[in-house]
Amino acid sequence: MQDSTQVFKLIKAGRLIDGMGGPPIQDGAVLVQDSRIIAAGPVGEVVAPEGATVETYDYPGKTVMPGMIDCHTHHNGFGDGRPGEDVAALPDEVITLQAARNARDSLFSGVTSIRDNGAKNMTMFRLREAVNLGIIQAPRMVLCGRPIAIVGGHMGYFGSEVTGPVEATAAVRQLIKEGADYIKMSATGGSTRTSFPLLPAFTLDELKAMTSEAHKFGKLTATHCASTQGTIDSLDAGVDMIIHCVFKDADGKANFREDVAERIGAQGAYVNPTIHTARATVWSLQRRKEAQGLSAQEQARLDESLWELEVRWTHLARLIEMGLKIITGSDSSWSSYKLGNTVYETECLVQAGMSPMKGIVSITSDAAKSLGIDSVTGSLEPGKAADVIIVDGNPAEDINALWNIAEVFLGGQKVDRGPESVLAGIRQHPPISRPESSIETALEARH
Numbered sequence: 001m002q003d004s005t006q007v008f009k010l011i012k013a014g015r016l017i018d019g020m021g022g023p024p025i026q027d028g029a030v031l032v033q034d035s036r037i038i039a040a041g042p043v044g045e046v047v048a049p050e051g052a053t054v055e056t057y058d059y060p061g062k063t064v065m066p067g068m069i070d071c072h073t074h075h076n077g078f079g080d081g082r083p084g085e086d087v088a089a090l091p092d093e094v095i096t097l098q099a100a101r102n103a104r105d106s107l108f109s110g111v112t113s114i115r116d117n118g119a120k121n122m123t124m125f126r127l128r129e130a131v132n133l134g135i136i137q138a139p140r141m142v143l144c145g146r147p148i149a150i151v152g153g154h155m156g157y158f159g160s161e162v163t164g165p166v167e168a169t170a171a172v173r174q175l176i177k178e179g180a181d182y183i184k185m186s187a188t189g190g191s192t193r194t195s196f197p198l199l200p201a202f203t204l205d206e207l208k209a210m211t212s213e214a215h216k217f218g219k220l221t222a223t224h225c226a227s228t229q230g231t232i233d234s235l236d237a238g239v240d241m242i243i244h245c246v247f248k249d250a251d252g253k254a255n256f257r258e259d260v261a262e263r264i265g266a267q268g269a270y271v272n273p274t275i276h277t278a279r280a281t282v283w284s285l286q287r288r289k290e291a292q293g294l295s296a297q298e299q300a301r302l303d304e305s306l307w308e309l310e311v312r313w314t315h316l317a318r319l320i321e322m323g324l325k326i327i328t329g330s331d332s333s334w335s336s337y338k339l340g341n342t343v344y345e346t347e348c349l350v351q352a353g354m355s356p357m358k359g360i361v362s363i364t365s366d367a368a369k370s371l372g373i374d375s376v377t378g379s380l381e382p383g384k385a386a387d388v389i390i391v392d393g394n395p396a397e398d399i400n401a402l403w404n405i406a407e408v409f410l411g412g413q414k415v416d417r418g419p420e421s422v423l424a425g426i427r428q429h430p431p432i433s434r435p436e437s438s439i440e441t442a443l444e445a446r447h
């Protein structure tokens with residue numbers, strides 16, 4: 001019988017993008033042995049050992065590139081606008097199944113690694129057990145388990161509310177015991193009804209205790225920051241990734257703080273802007289308006305959401321101009337944004353000023369670096385896992401080509417994605433009229 005490790009896969013395509021930002025290579029190839037990449041480059045230079053058995057996959061006119069990495073997901077979510085409180089009220093068994101469905105949708109869309117940013121109880125650890133048993137397929141998962149919150153704080157309903165540095169430290173240790181790969185903290189309130197998005201949540205002592213405890217065990221940290229003081233406290237505590245990075249003062253005024261942005265850059269923290277989740281809220285209200293009209297209250301919410309989106313998007317443009325380390329993290333399936341649609345977030349980054357190639361890097365190698373998994377995945381390099389996608393089109397010219405995924409390989413195995421109808425059902429479409437188009441025009445005018 002043939003030794004399966006001696007069977008190579010040669011994946012050829014009209015164009016190769018390695019995920020590290022260099023120009024695309026015409027007629028590229030990736031050589032895979034078992035689950036790993038052996039070689040990648042121009043097709044003439046990528047050759048299997050003499051006498052080896054080679055399965056060849058040929059995609060003329062298409063692009064081969066690393067699988068996408070979504071640095072911010074909520075696999076418990078539904079993406080249908082329901083509040084987090086309602087998700088948390090569902091039985092763990094039900095939301096674990098929802099997480100499995102979301103994992104499938106994400107993988108089918110070309111996302112081969114995800115970082116979940118907070119789930120209820122043990123649901124995501126249980127999902128990973130099921131994946132390891134081969135029950136379901138899912139992208140590689142970087143998990144925090146539950147986000148850590150103050151009493152009544154953002155996402156505290158998922159099961160980890162703490163008071164004081166001692167409890168905060170204990171929560172970090174408990175999560176690491178359960179299998180957490182990194183620690184997520186809600187540094188400010190958020191959509192959680194009992195929380196205060198414009199105010200810091202933890203004391204600095206609490207934040208420092210959690211961050212240093214996580215770092216002691218070699219775990220990265222990330223904080224939800226819906227207002228500026230949360231970001232400042234996170235920087236004081238040495239947090240590795242600032243999520244949302246909303247520049248708002250305690251009175252709710254939008255106020256871009258260049259000094260704070262400079263500190264983020266100086267400390268080398270990553271920023272995960274989550275713009276599309278704000279746009280998805282706008283889109284869902286707009287859809288409702290088209291279908292049945294809006295009440296005065298809903299119209300006011302739409303106006304508010306449009307203002308919010310415009311502020312966030314213009315602040316993002318400034319962060320990009322300043323050269324900060326910005327990665328793609330969708331925040332789906334939170335709010336009205338469904339998993340399997342990560343590309344919308346990268347499109348927002350590109351519209352705010354990233355080149356399409358930089359957008360690709362933000363969802364491949366930079367994403368992997370920000371999660372600490374760059375020795376495993378995120379680029380087409382020898383020794384990395386063979387997480388490879390085939391894209392119909394050239395995403396280095398048009399980032400929206402990333403919607404057109406022709407094939408997905410996870411760890412060298414071709415993923416059976418079923419019929420087109422399954423894939424079509426995953427995609428969320430914009431409303432007929434896109435009310436934020438004036439924002440897009442304004443942003444384009446900046447560049």
Ligand SMILES: [Zn+2]
Pocket residue numbers: 072073074117331334
């Ligand atoms: Zn989130």
